[in-house]
Structure formats: structure tokens, C-alpha cells
Amino acid sequence: MNILVCVKQVPDTTEIKINPETNTLMREGVPSIVNTFDAFALEAAARIKDKNPDSKIVVVSMGPEQAKAALKECLAIAADKAYLVSDRVFGGSDTLATSYILSNAIRKIEELEGKFDAIFCGKQAIDGDTAQVGPEIAEHLDYPQVTYALEAELDGDRLKVLKEGQDGNMVIGVKLPCLVTFTKPSFDPRYPTIKRKMAANRAEIPTLTSADFPDIDTTRIGLKGSPTHVKRSFVPEKKKGGIKIQEETNEESAAKLATLLSDAHVI
Amino acid sequence: MEFKLNETQESIRDLAREFAEKVLKPRIDDIEEVGHFPTDVYQQMADTGLLGIAFDEKYGGIGAGYDSFVLAFEELSKVSPSAATALLITLLPLEAINLFGSEDQKQAYIGPSIEGKLRGSMAFTEPSTGSDPKQLTTTARLEGDTWVISGVKRFISNAAYDGPMLLYAKEAETGKCTAFLFDKPIEGYSTSTPWEKIGLLGSPCYDVFLDEVRVPNDDFHILGKRGDGFTILKATTAYGKLGFSAVFLGAFGGAVNAAKDYVTTKVHRDSTITKFQAIQTKFATMLSKYESCRYMVYNCAETANDHSRLEEMLGQSALVKAYVGDTAVEGCVLAMNLMGSYGVMKEYQTERFLRDALIGPHVEGQTDVQRVIAAGYYLNH
Known part of the structure; x- marks a missing residue:
């Protein structure tokens, strides 16, 4: 099975500090990591490869040159090949333009690596939190898509996907080729091995630029090709801490809730 | 003379550091339960390649040398000297087999052991x-x-x-x-x-x-x-002494980190206690001891890389183990004292590092015997 995993390099949010004067994120000196949900997508691909060892995992990222570090991390964990999509004209792209560029990149990479049976993405990036790029790539490629996946396994010419739902999980069969976006599963992603990490250090990562997609519609890329614009970034006010009531029985929980509300003079 | 780590050394050190923080740290209590080292953690360490750093690729190793090996074991030990020791023990018979074994013996034991299947x-x-x-x-x-x-x-x-x-x-x-x-x-x-x-x-x-x-x-x-x-024993334990020196260096490093965290966050009248010269001098004394241990261990690892320097390795590893074993204990006590009453509390970890370091002067050859071995070599070279 030939799987492409889309990854984004993001700042490590556990290290983020807020500038108290401007109330904006201070990115200086903040280490970059592979977007957490993309790491789950890579792990899902790796688990398919564990069961189907002749599978190939290719990773792609759109971003500046330093995003190669994130791609190398993916190579150290499970990926067989990596591509960076990078060009000044792609700068300022919103989710729609990014997904359009990535779908062009995917077609180009397929010329080099063979057709992909599945494209895996994280459900969203932990910095932008839009959850749009994955589904938009599926639309550009006209692929069926499953979002919020926990696990996926190959089942003949289909993928069997365990999808997280609000009221319960469901198993969905989806025909290949398809696109799946992943959320946090119950297991931890695997750790890089020393051997893979050393090979990743030595790996040459090809960069695809706009010149590699001569047919791309330049009115749909970059800042000018982006219909959405961020007007303002701000840190939302923190919710005040609540309490969790979990007594032995539902009746006892309800009674405790009533007592607390009564004590607070709400009822 | 090169004091800058190369890419391989840096990668292996960073990976071991991250592994220790992410995998070992949350499992410290499990690891410290006597006789029940969690098998999943041991297997994860093996899968990561931590047992194969110095061994030839021909036997499933990484071939990165003892310089990378000591860097990794120092990092693991900064979080869990016990976990690093669990690996090191497996390596002791393998070092002997690697140095003196036949091809059949190497094939039979080195690969399966570094994959975590055998614990010799x-x-x-x-x-x-x-x-x-x-x-x-x-x-x-x-x-x-x-x-x-x-x-x-x-x-x-x-x-x-x-x-x-x-x-x-x-x-x-x-x-x-x-x-x-x-x-x-x-x-x-x-x-x-x-x-x-x-x-x-x-x-x-x-x-x-x-x-x-x-x-x-x-x-x-x-x-x-x-x-x-006895010839095999002496040569093998020389590598064991290097490994244990890395472990106790790491235990010392763990205590240094704990003490640094403490003094840079403990507040006295609106600012941290690092403003006191008494803290500064204790800290510098502790750090100088740590740095001296580091360079002795790293230098010995270079000697270990060259099997033709085995005789030198016998003397040097004895000297290093004796020094690091004793100095790590002194250093952990200094770290503990920097932390006042908190230093002796289990929650603050320094007491664990000190207890681990106290094994140093006794394991893989007692300190005084090591000094005699070292003197025997250096008085004649």
C-alpha cells in the first residue's frame, strides 16, 4: 500500500509564551515540532505498514526550508521518503490555497513515487486549529474522505476506519484511494530509533517549487489567491475552573449538584 | 583535540535525552519497584537501539562507537540510572563476546541481546x-x-x-x-x-x-x-567500568539538574536564592566536579573505540571509574545541600540519585582496587 502523510511543522505549544504587552504569541526561541495530529496520522500509516511490510510511506510538508527538520523527524519515526513544498509565491496561503497547492504537489509526487492509495492528515494543526486543509485536499482530488479517525487498517480494496463520534465511535469502510484525517488515538505514537534517526540525518529531501507545477493556477495561491484573511490574533480569556461531580450513583450526583447550586444561591 | 560533538553523537545524545524524558520519567516508580523492571520499557529501550550503539552493524548494532554510547547512557541516567544499568548489565557479557568470541558466539548472542530477546x-x-x-x-x-x-x-x-x-x-x-x-x-x-x-x-x-x-x-x-x-575478565570489566562511569556521571547530572531547577525557582524576598553567594559557590563547586567527570568519561570512551589500546583502557577505565564513582557521591551530596530540606525529600529526586550514586564506588570493582590498577598502569607508562 502506498500512503502519503501530510505534515506541518508547528511551534511546540507546551513551550509557548504570551507577550503580556501585545498579548500575542512569542515565537522566538520556541522549538518546532511535527504537528501532534500529523504524528498520529504517521503512526496510523506505520501500523498499516507493520501488517503490510511492502507498503511505502511518503511524507510531504509545505513550509519554509526549516520544515525539513520536521520531515526528518518523520523519516526517523516511520517514513520512507519525504518531500518539501516550498516557494516564496506560496507564502501567505490560507487553507484553501494551501490545500490547492498540496493537491498539485501530490499529483507531482505521484509521478515520482507511484499513485497513492491513501492520503493521511492530522485532523487539524495545533497552531491554526482550522481542520480544513485535509478535507479540502480530498475535495480538490475528488477523493472520499473520513475525518476524526482513531485507527485505520487495510481491508481488501478498502480501508476500515474507526471514526470518533460525539456519541460513540463508528467503523467506516472507505474505498481507495481516499483521504483520512486522524485525531488522538488510545496509543502513543512510536518513538524514533537510533538507526532511523541517523539515516534521516543523512537523507536528502527534495524541494518542490512552483516550477514543478507549471499548470498551477497562480490566482489561487499565496496571499492574493487566499479568500480568507486573519484580521486579529488574540488569546481568549481563560475559562474559570469548574468542578467535576462524579458520585457513586447518578442520584447522588444530582443531589450533590443541587446542594452546590443551592449553596451558591443559584437555586 | 575536538570538543564539539559531531552529528552522530549529537543525534544519539538528543534521542536518548528525549527518550528519557518522555518514556522513562513517567515510569520511574515502576522502574524502581525491585525485581519488576517493566518489560515494555526494557523492550522499548532495545527497539530504540540503545543496546546496539557501540556494536558493529554486522551484528545488528549501530556502529556509532563508545563515544556515542557514553553520551546516551549519561542522558538516560540523568533520569533513571536504574534503567541505564538494566541495559548495561546485558552489555557486559556481550562486550566479552565481542572482544574474545568466535563468529558463532557473536552471531548467537549479540544480535538477539541488542534486540531485547536475551538478557545475559x-x-x-x-x-x-x-x-x-x-x-x-x-x-x-x-x-x-x-x-x-x-x-x-x-x-x-x-x-x-x-x-x-x-x-x-x-x-x-x-x-x-x-x-x-x-x-x-x-x-x-x-x-x-x-x-x-x-x-x-x-x-x-x-x-x-x-x-x-x-x-x-x-x-x-x-x-x-x-x-x-582472568585476561577476559580484566578486559571486559574495563568496558563495564566505562559504562558504569557513564551511569554514575548521569546520576550526578540528574542531581545537578534537580539542584539547578530548585535554586532558580526558590524565591526569597521576591527573587530567587541564586542571588546568594553561598549558593553560587556551592553550585560552581558542584559543576566543576561534574565537568571534570564528563571529560574523563568522554576521553576514556575514545580509548575504548580503539581495541588496539586495550592495555591503556585497562588502566584508564579503572582511574575514571574510581574518580567518577567517588565524585558522583560528593556531587549528589552537594546538590542535596543546595536544596536544603527539600533535597532529602523523595519527591525532589536528588535522594534517589544519591542512593544510586552510592553504588558507584563498589560496583564493577571497588574504588581502592581501581586506584591500585590505575597506579600499576600509569607508573609504568
Whole structure:
């Protein structure tokens, strides 16, 4: 099975500090990591490869040159090949333009690596939190898509996907080729091995630029090709801490809730 | 002279550091439960490649040398000296096999051990002797084409796991010390309950009872030549001393980190206690001891990389282990004192690092014996 995993390099949010004067994120000196949900997508691909060892995992990222570090991390964990999509004209792209560029990149990479049976993405990036790029790539490629996946396994010419739902999980069969976006599963992603990490250090990562997609519609890329614009970034006010009531029985929980509300003079 | 790490060294150090923080730190309580080192953590360490750093790629290793090995073990030990020791114990018989073994012995044991499938042991010490081969009482008697081995071995780590046993015994007829190699467990082989130690709780050691253990008299079951046991022991423990020096260096480093975290966050009248010169001088004293240990260990690792420098390695590793073993204890006490009452509280970790470091002057050859070995080498070179 030939799987492409889309990854984004993001700042490590556990290290983020807020500038108290401007109330904006201070990115200086903040280490970059592979977007957490993309790491789950890579792990899902790796688990398919564990069961189907002749599978190939290719990773792609759109971003500046330093995003190669994130791609190398993916190579150290499970990926067989990596591509960076990078060009000044792609700068300022919103989710729609990014997904359009990535779908062009995917077609180009397929010329080099063979057709992909599945494209895996994280459900969203932990910095932008839009959850749009994955589904938009599926639309550009006209692929069926499953979002919020926990696990996926190959089942003949289909993928069997365990999808997280609000009221319960469901198993969905989806025909290949398809696109799946992943959320946090119950297991931890695997750790890089020393051997893979050393090979990743030595790996040459090809960069695809706009010149590699001569047919791309330049009115749909970059800042000018982006219909959405961020007007303002701000840190939302923190919710005040609540309490969790979990007594032995539902009746006892309800009674405790009533007592607390009564004590607070709400009822 | 090169003081900058190369890309391989840096990668392996960083990976070990991250592994220790992400995998070992949340499992410290499990690791410290005597005799129950979590098998999933051990397997994860093996899968990551931590056992194969210095071994040849031909045997499934990484071939990155002892310089990268000590960097990794220092990092692991900054979080869990017990976890690093669990790995190091497996490596001890492998170092002997790597140095003196036949191709068959290497193929049989090095690969499976670094994959985590086998956990070998090395057994020399006995109730009545620690370093003197003439006092060995475990005997090997040749009966036809079989060696019959009987005796008691003391403080043997990994003894209860399946894997190669490298056992030193006196040949009954000749009195020579020979290194026997066999798979444990085997008929006639049993172990005591684990000894209760002060530290390194995650790596339990046992007494091993050998009651007419029968080993074929062939090349596979003897390491090196008959009668070469003490030569093999000295060379192998030189690598063991380097490994343990990295472990106790790391234990010291863990205490340094804990003390630094404490003094840079403990507030006195609106600012941290780092403003006090008493804190500054203690901190600098502790750090100078740590740095001196680091460079001694790193330098010895360079010697270890070159097997043609084995004689130098015997002297140097003894000197380094003696120095690092003692200095890590002093350093952990300094770290503890920097932290005041908090330093002696379990929650603040320094007490664990100190308990682990206290093993340093005694394991893999007692400190005074190491100084005598070192003097013996350096007075003649």
C-alpha cells in the first residue's frame, strides 16, 4: 500500500509564551515540532505498514526550508521518503490555497513515487486549529474522505476506519484511494530509533517549487489567491475552573449538584 | 583535540535525552519497584537501539562507537540510572563476546541481546572473593566431553532472565580460570531472591547456585581459550567500568539538574536564592566536579573505540571509574545541600540519585582496587 502523510511543522505549544504587552504569541526561541495530529496520522500509516511490510510511506510538508527538520523527524519515526513544498509565491496561503497547492504537489509526487492509495492528515494543526486543509485536499482530488479517525487498517480494496463520534465511535469502510484525517488515538505514537534517526540525518529531501507545477493556477495561491484573511490574533480569556461531580450513583450526583447550586444561591 | 560533538553523537545524545524524558520519567516508580523492571520499557529501550550503539552493524548494532554510547547512557541516567544499568548489565557479557568470541558466539548472542530477546549476565564474584581469581571456589570438572560446574556466585545481575551466562570457574585439574558460556536457565542453575540494595533498585542482583551444571566441552561453550578467564575478565570489566562511569556521571547530572531547577525557582524576598553567594559557590563547586567527570568519561570512551589500546583502557577505565564513582557521591551530596530540606525529600529526586550514586564506588570493582590498577598502569607508562 502506498500512503502519503501530510505534515506541518508547528511551534511546540507546551513551550509557548504570551507577550503580556501585545498579548500575542512569542515565537522566538520556541522549538518546532511535527504537528501532534500529523504524528498520529504517521503512526496510523506505520501500523498499516507493520501488517503490510511492502507498503511505502511518503511524507510531504509545505513550509519554509526549516520544515525539513520536521520531515526528518518523520523519516526517523516511520517514513520512507519525504518531500518539501516550498516557494516564496506560496507564502501567505490560507487553507484553501494551501490545500490547492498540496493537491498539485501530490499529483507531482505521484509521478515520482507511484499513485497513492491513501492520503493521511492530522485532523487539524495545533497552531491554526482550522481542520480544513485535509478535507479540502480530498475535495480538490475528488477523493472520499473520513475525518476524526482513531485507527485505520487495510481491508481488501478498502480501508476500515474507526471514526470518533460525539456519541460513540463508528467503523467506516472507505474505498481507495481516499483521504483520512486522524485525531488522538488510545496509543502513543512510536518513538524514533537510533538507526532511523541517523539515516534521516543523512537523507536528502527534495524541494518542490512552483516550477514543478507549471499548470498551477497562480490566482489561487499565496496571499492574493487566499479568500480568507486573519484580521486579529488574540488569546481568549481563560475559562474559570469548574468542578467535576462524579458520585457513586447518578442520584447522588444530582443531589450533590443541587446542594452546590443551592449553596451558591443559584437555586 | 575536538570538543564539539559531531552529528552522530549529537543525534544519539538528543534521542536518548528525549527518550528519557518522555518514556522513562513517567515510569520511574515502576522502574524502581525491585525485581519488576517493566518489560515494555526494557523492550522499548532495545527497539530504540540503545543496546546496539557501540556494536558493529554486522551484528545488528549501530556502529556509532563508545563515544556515542557514553553520551546516551549519561542522558538516560540523568533520569533513571536504574534503567541505564538494566541495559548495561546485558552489555557486559556481550562486550566479552565481542572482544574474545568466535563468529558463532557473536552471531548467537549479540544480535538477539541488542534486540531485547536475551538478557545475559556475567558471574565472577563469589561469597569469598571479589577480584582475586586464585580464590575462586566455583569449579569445573571435565567428565568425558562435558564440563560439570558447581559453586556459588554472588551479586549477579540479570541472573533471573533468559540469556547468555558468562561464568568464570576454576578448572578442577589445572586450577586455571576459564570463561564458560552457556544459556541460562539450565538444569542445576538456580537463583536466590534479589538482594536488597540501597540504590539502582530497578536492576536487581542475585546469588546464583550452580549444582552440577553440565556444559559441553566444545569451542562454543568456552570464551577465548581455556585458562584465559582472568585476561577476559580484566578486559571486559574495563568496558563495564566505562559504562558504569557513564551511569554514575548521569546520576550526578540528574542531581545537578534537580539542584539547578530548585535554586532558580526558590524565591526569597521576591527573587530567587541564586542571588546568594553561598549558593553560587556551592553550585560552581558542584559543576566543576561534574565537568571534570564528563571529560574523563568522554576521553576514556575514545580509548575504548580503539581495541588496539586495550592495555591503556585497562588502566584508564579503572582511574575514571574510581574518580567518577567517588565524585558522583560528593556531587549528589552537594546538590542535596543546595536544596536544603527539600533535597532529602523523595519527591525532589536528588535522594534517589544519591542512593544510586552510592553504588558507584563498589560496583564493577571497588574504588581502592581501581586506584591500585590505575597506579600499576600509569607508573609504568
